[in-house]
Amino acid sequence: MSHDISDNSPQAHGASHGSEVAEHGNPFADPGLPAHLPRRTDIDERAAKRAERQVSLLFIVSMLATIGFIASYVIFPIDKIVYIFPLGHVSALNFALGMTLGVALFCIGAGAVHWARTLMSDHEIPAERHPIEADDEVRADVIEQFKTGAAESGFGRRKLLRNTLIGSMALVPLSGVVLLRDLGPLPEQKLLHTGWDKATPQNPIALINMNTNRPMKAEDIVQGSLTFAKPEGLEEDAPDFQQQIAKDALMLVRIAPGDLKDQQSAELGFDGILAYSKICTHVGCPISLYEQQTHHALCPCHQSTFDLADGARVIFGPAGHPLPQLKITTDEQGFLVATGDFDEPVGPSYWERPR
Amino acid sequence: MSTTSGTSTGATTPSSTRAKPASKWEAAADWTDGRLGIYSLAKANLRKIFPDHWSFMLGEICLYTFIIIILTGVYLTLFFKPSMAETVYTGSYVPLDGIRMSEAYASTMNISFEVRGGLLIRQIHHWAAIVFVAAMLVHMMRVFFTGAFRKPREINWLFGAGLLFLGMFDGFMGYSLPDDLLSGTGIRFMEGAILAVPIVGTYLEMFLYGGEFPGQDIVPRFFTIHVLLIPGIMLGLLVAHLILVFYHKHTQFAGPGRKEENVVGMPLMPVYMAKAGGFFFLVFGVIAAVSAIATVNPIWSYGPYRPDQVSTDAQPDWYMGFSEGLIRVMPGWEISVWGGHTLNLGVFIPLMVFPLVLAVIWLYPFLEAWVTGDKREHHIADRPRNAPVRTAFGAAWISLYLVLLIGGGNDLIATHLHLSINSITYFVRVSFFLLPVIVFIITKRWCLGLQRRDKEKVLHGRESGVIKRLPHGEFVEVHADLSQADKFTLTAHEQPQPIELPAEVDENGVARKVGRLAKARAKLSEGFFGDSGQIAKPTAEEHAEITSGHGHH
Numbered sequence: 001m002s003h004d005i006s007d008n009s010p011q012a013h014g015a016s017h018g019s020e021v022a023e024h025g026n027p028f029a030d031p032g033l034p035a036h037l038p039r040r041t042d043i044d045e046r047a048a049k050r051a052e053r054q055v056s057l058l059f060i061v062s063m064l065a066t067i068g069f070i071a072s073y074v075i076f077p078i079d080k081i082v083y084i085f086p087l088g089h090v091s092a093l094n095f096a097l098g099m100t101l102g103v104a105l106f107c108i109g110a111g112a113v114h115w116a117r118t119l120m121s122d123h124e125i126p127a128e129r130h131p132i133e134a135d136d137e138v139r140a141d142v143i144e145q146f147k148t149g150a151a152e153s154g155f156g157r158r159k160l161l162r163n164t165l166i167g168s169m170a171l172v173p174l175s176g177v178v179l180l181r182d183l184g185p186l187p188e189q190k191l192l193h194t195g196w197d198k199a200t201p202q203n204p205i206a207l208i209n210m211n212t213n214r215p216m217k218a219e220d221i222v223q224g225s226l227t228f229a230k231p232e233g234l235e236e237d238a239p240d241f242q243q244q245i246a247k248d249a250l251m252l253v254r255i256a257p258g259d260l261k262d263q264q265s266a267e268l269g270f271d272g273i274l275a276y277s278k279i280c281t282h283v284g285c286p287i288s289l290y291e292q293q294t295h296h297a298l299c300p301c302h303q304s305t306f307d308l309a310d311g312a313r314v315i316f317g318p319a320g321h322p323l324p325q326l327k328i329t330t331d332e333q334g335f336l337v338a339t340g341d342f343d344e345p346v347g348p349s350y351w352e353r354p355r
Numbered sequence: 356m357s358t359t360s361g362t363s364t365g366a367t368t369p370s371s372t373r374a375k376p377a378s379k380w381e382a383a384a385d386w387t388d389g390r391l392g393i394y395s396l397a398k399a400n401l402r403k404i405f406p407d408h409w410s411f412m413l414g415e416i417c418l419y420t421f422i423i424i425i426l427t428g429v430y431l432t433l434f435f436k437p438s439m440a441e442t443v444y445t446g447s448y449v450p451l452d453g454i455r456m457s458e459a460y461a462s463t464m465n466i467s468f469e470v471r472g473g474l475l476i477r478q479i480h481h482w483a484a485i486v487f488v489a490a491m492l493v494h495m496m497r498v499f500f501t502g503a504f505r506k507p508r509e510i511n512w513l514f515g516a517g518l519l520f521l522g523m524f525d526g527f528m529g530y531s532l533p534d535d536l537l538s539g540t541g542i543r544f545m546e547g548a549i550l551a552v553p554i555v556g557t558y559l560e561m562f563l564y565g566g567e568f569p570g571q572d573i574v575p576r577f578f579t580i581h582v583l584l585i586p587g588i589m590l591g592l593l594v595a596h597l598i599l600v601f602y603h604k605h606t607q608f609a610g611p612g613r614k615e616e617n618v619v620g621m622p623l624m625p626v627y628m629a630k631a632g633g634f635f636f637l638v639f640g641v642i643a644a645v646s647a648i649a650t651v652n653p654i655w656s657y658g659p660y661r662p663d664q665v666s667t668d669a670q671p672d673w674y675m676g677f678s679e680g681l682i683r684v685m686p687g688w689e690i691s692v693w694g695g696h697t698l699n700l701g702v703f704i705p706l707m708v709f710p711l712v713l714a715v716i717w718l719y720p721f722l723e724a725w726v727t728g729d730k731r732e733h734h735i736a737d738r739p740r741n742a743p744v745r746t747a748f749g750a751a752w753i754s755l756y757l758v759l760l761i762g763g764g765n766d767l768i769a770t771h772l773h774l775s776i777n778s779i780t781y782f783v784r785v786s787f788f789l790l791p792v793i794v795f796i797i798t799k800r801w802c803l804g805l806q807r808r809d810k811e812k813v814l815h816g817r818e819s820g821v822i823k824r825l826p827h828g829e830f831v832e833v834h835a836d837l838s839q840a841d842k843f844t845l846t847a848h849e850q851p852q853p854i855e856l857p858a859e860v861d862e863n864g865v866a867r868k869v870g871r872l873a874k875a876r877a878k879l880s881e882g883f884f885g886d887s888g889q890i891a892k893p894t895a896e897e898h899a900e901i902t903s904g905h906g907h908h
Binding site: 027 | 561645687701813
């Protein structure tokens with residue numbers, strides 16, 4: 001495509017409008033920059049004055065809003081709640097500060113943009129681009145300089161020097177890597193056990209109801225309910241409570257004997273009461289939704305669904321294996337107790353997890 | 356260096372050869388120039404030309420929200436305590452009175468309920484972060500669909516990609532800091548994801564959390580990463596990004612007088628200073644007003660984090676939604692490898708697909724450059740319709756992103772629209788593979804349709820809406836010829852031709868070896884620029900034939 005008529009200067013192209021260009025030569029040739037059309041504010045001084053007043057008004061509103069911000073900060077108590085339609089009940093201070101700050105900032109912006117659009121020149125100006133690449137002469141010069149520098153350093157010629165430098169530079173970051181070692185302990189067997197592993201048949205650990213903080217009897221667990229429990233001795237004010245509860249949390253359900261589909265799971269329970277880990281085997285969210293008709297437990301984070309009547313088999317969602325189950329029984333007084341740890345690690349699976 | 360000429364070097368030697376400054380302002384400028392060399396810098400930039408188009412503001416929104424985030428973030432650090440030490444709440448928010456919580460959560464409550472204006476700054480910080488990532492994504496789409504990533508801007512495209520990636524993670528870490536029930540759930544998810552990494556997963560988890568989840572270390576560590584490490588890298592990338600924008604000069608759309616060799620627009624001083632500077636205040640003002648009327652992340656209603664508690668409708672901030680979708684719709688899948696080791700593919704695959712989803716769109720420019728073999732600089736932005744394959748690819752990518760967002764919010768969609776969560780999940784699983792293909796085909800055909808329409812407009816003029824009755828009774832619609840400027844604009848784009856493989860046998864009749872890569876490239880090139888990839892734009896001959904009477908209404 002030829003660009004013979006593509007002069008950019010506004011004067012040159014001013015006349016060359018429309019189809020004259022098309023008659024001779026290329027019908028799609030570049031007509032060049034269009035002529036500048038004056039705005040009202042360019043030719044009418046009264047319009048310009050009006051624009052000036054509008055811009056100034058915006059700046060004045062901004063100033064008033066800033067004063068309003070400071071006044072709001074002083075006047076409104078932080079706990080005052082007001083009703084503002086359609087927002088509802090909101091903090092008066094937060095609303096007043098936010099709106100005044102918003103107006104103060106917005107009006108500066110609106111004023112500046114209005115100023116630029118009405119009163120500053122809107123002549124379009126072409127500027128030349130230059131290729132990003134250097135020309136051949138510069139390129140040759142730089143390569144020559146680099147070669148000279150490289151030769152003077154002897155980096156390529158003195159191999160011993162070069163290799164030892166590379167070796168030392170490669171080794172020195174290792175110190176930094178070594179320093180990261182104490183970021184945390186090694187995994188060892190930590191993920192393998194929970195707080196229930198202190199329980200033995202001789203010294204069982206009672207299941208403590210999360211809500212009442214008391215041990216439970218079998219008859220406390222009614223059919224259709226979901227009860228959360230923790231091991232006896234784990235108190236909320238313990239320094240490692242958060243770590244412990246992240247593994248020990250239990251959920252108890254009672255399922256009618258006729259509904260139990262998995263014999264092995266039923267044997268781990270007591271009289272239809274089953275104790276499963278509350279921590280999802282997908283990525284560790286606590287499972288908290290229970291559908292009593294179907295015995296399905298649903299994790300609210302990623303919707304893994306487990307059939308608690310069938311050994312907590314995964315029936316939907318991203319979890320990869322069933323919820324671990326804790327073997328429970330009752331002690332002499334009839335309280336629900338555990339006599340050992342889960343038979344597999346709780347929570348998300350990991351590389352070393354036995355399978 | 357002084358020369359040994361005989362001129363006297365007495366006390367009267369003037370300090371500078373420059374003419375006496377006309378005003379105090381000039382004197383101050385001279386003083387600064389003598390030390391910083393500002394005149395040479397200003398000569399190149401003070402009247403630098405910026406082309407005008409609404410879509411060029413998208414990048415500005417990113418820059419301004421970044422500044423807002425830094426300003427408000429510094430304020431928040433004055434009050435926030437990045438500590439997981441336990442405390443009992445005694446503040447003015449009655450529902451949590453006497454509840455155990457971490458210092459991090461308690462100090463965020465303090466910012467929200469005791470520090471005057473603290474809540475507003477927290478809200479501005481969070482809203483600005485939400486807008487920041489959204490603006491980066493939309494800005495990236497603008498650059499993608501207009502082909503503004505082509506030479507010489509490929510490296511700047513990657514800088515931008517880095518900023519988006521870091522911005523997403525810094526946002527995630529930011530909303531994890533208050534240690535509320537929602538953010539703790541996000542950190543717990545991260546633990547599960549890290550554990551799924553083969554071989555080193557448990558080690559990474561122990562080193563990151565300083566022991567077993569949740570430990571005491573994750574909030575202070577995230578704090579340092581969130582306020583120092585990532586913003587520091589981002590600031591460096593941002594400066595590099597802007598320097599390159601200045602150095603390359605901005606792209607512009609085709610139009611009369613706009614060529615590859617020039618840039619047409621208005622000067623930095625005063626028009627762009629006023630417009631861009633003003634736009635900063637507009638963005639800041641709008642975000643401040645939004646923060647006054649719309650609550651984001653009300654941590655007081657979530658409560659402090661407990662590993663055995665969770666709320667329903669747990670959602671990450673929107674920009675993490677597509678990764679949430681990946682993790683939700685992936686079916687559970689654990690396999691046993693190497694004698695008893697567990698490979699948790701159900702979590703590990705989404706973890707690996709997550710960066711891949713982003714990498715696909717970031718690497719596309721290099722695929723296109725390889726297919727076209729184009730080594731020239733490009734400064735004229737393409738209209739999306741004139742690059743149908745690229746546009747279709749981008750649209751397909753967006754559809755993938757959106758369908759994953761749906762997957763990430765499947766519980767909300769299920770409860771709000773009364774749909775089965777299982778059906779939504781199955782829909783997303785199928786759509787993940789199918790939808791991008793459908794969208795690709797539709798978008799490409801759509802672009803070709805628009806190209807045909809452009810061609811018709813150039814050759815036949817636009818429909819004027821005027822109906823004329825001819826003497827013999829026929830009704831015709833008068834078509835108005837396009838202006839020269841419009842004709843030029845609609846035909847200014849380049850149409851590359853597909854590359855051709857060399858003949859199978861050379862001139863001596865010997866079979867030529869053509870590599871598989873070369874064949875793939877030729878095939879892709881045919882798809883991009885062959886008959887099915889673009890509509891040949893009108894030629895001067897076609898135009899002459901139509902305008903010379905026949906068919907000219």
